[in-house]
Amino acid sequence: MNHQILDLFRRRFACHSFQRERTIAQADLDVVLEAGRLSPSSFGLEHWKFLVVSKATDKAALQAACFDQPQVGEAAVVVVILAKTADLHPDTAYLKTHLAREYPGEALAPALANYRGFFANTDIRAWSVSQCHIAAANMMTAATAVGLDSCAIGGFLADRVKAILGIDGDRYEIALILPLGYCADTAPEKQRLPMAELVEYH
């Protein structure tokens, strides 16, 4: 099966060691961030915020907060993806403005009532983090498209990451940490279940 998009998915891999000395072009980083910005989100709420960390001391501190995974300290840039929490409360201006884009005019009031019910019955932090993972997936594919390597990092101590970067824990959760750069390793062979085990046609 051949297609340009599948080629990107096949080429992306979790890079566990980056070339320390290589920086990345701002234009390439911009493509990755734009892919995140354009990602779909439930209710169109754009649950994410992207912190770009490039200072060596901050990256070293983040590495320590990520169970000392070396790719975090070695990467040219580490994007910390924050998941909004407080903004998602039904009474915030943020929520109302965003919902009004999806449900203009008279559609807003019933949509807001529906959202209130959803909000009351949902683990909002976990939901917001899951939305950010969608953006992260797009960002990793975009990184491959511009010749960058990446590694999704879900192994971190959230409180330590928040302390290092001065993140307000009442407003944000840490969704994912995304080191970007040029890999020092070669890509391992992709290991995936066969399609027949994953897909059922009904």
Ligand SMILES: Cc1cc2nc3c(=O)[nH]c(=O)nc-3n(C[C@H](O)[C@H](O)[C@H](O)COP(=O)(O)O)c2cc1C
């Ligand atoms: C949400 C998430 C969290 C992950 N956390 C880590 C991590 O903390 N450290 C790591 O080395 N890889 C991490 N990975 C990478 C996976 O281990 C990797 O994607 C998987 O083994 C498949 O390999 P591939 O990405 O090279 O195809 C994470 C991936 C995802 C999607």
